[in-house]
Amino acid sequence: MEATTKPETSGAAAALRRSGYRVTPQRLAVAKALAEAGRHLSAEQVMEAVGQALPGVSLPTVYASLEALENAGLVRRVASGRGPGLYDAGPAAHHHMVCRRCGSVVDLAADVALEPALARARRQGFDAEGAEVVVRGLCADCRAAASHRDTTLSA
Numbered sequence: 001m002e003a004t005t006k007p008e009t010s011g012a013a014a015a016l017r018r019s020g021y022r023v024t025p026q027r028l029a030v031a032k033a034l035a036e037a038g039r040h041l042s043a044e045q046v047m048e049a050v051g052q053a054l055p056g057v058s059l060p061t062v063y064a065s066l067e068a069l070e071n072a073g074l075v076r077r078v079a080s081g082r083g084p085g086l087y088d089a090g091p092a093a094h095h096h097m098v099c100r101r102c103g104s105v106v107d108l109a110a111d112v113a114l115e116p117a118l119a120r121a122r123r124q125g126f127d128a129e130g131a132e133v134v135v136r137g138l139c140a141d142c143r144a145a146a147s148h149r150d151t152t153l154s155a
């Protein structure tokens with residue numbers, strides 16, 4: 001998939017400041033790593049990706065940076081419901097397919113009318129900022145594996 005958004009650290013810095021966060025090398029490196037990965041990463045994978053820019057960075061620091069970036073609207077946590085939390089740098093709202101067996105999370109480009117749900121949430125006094133759809137089920141690989149009963153599963 002061609003990403004049209006370039007990793008824009010100045011944009012990340014501005015968004016952090018707008019949200020009242022200090023701009024730190026950790027936060028910028030984490031934002032850059034996610035934007036450059038162009039896919040969903042766990043905090044551990046983010047830590048690996050920023051390892052060169054930030055030698056010795058700790059997992060709690062990565063989590064704290066992800067949280068700051070999430071609150072600043074730069075990063076979204078994917079609602080996968082199982083496995084390690086995955087983070088998404090795509091600022092544009094999109095949907096996901098989540099496999100209940102292997103935990104894979106894949107983007108889903110579907111035109112879904114979310115406005116009725118957001119409107120209903122607002123009527124209930126909820127300050128709705130957005131919504132996304134999670135399609136649950138079995139991915140193609142797991143479907144294929146499930147059809148071969150004698151395939152041994154290695155954990």
Ligand SMILES: [Zn+2]
Nearest residue numbers: 099102139142
């Ligand atoms: Zn699967």
Ligand SMILES: [Zn+2]
Nearest residue numbers: 088090096107
């Ligand atoms: Zn995604």
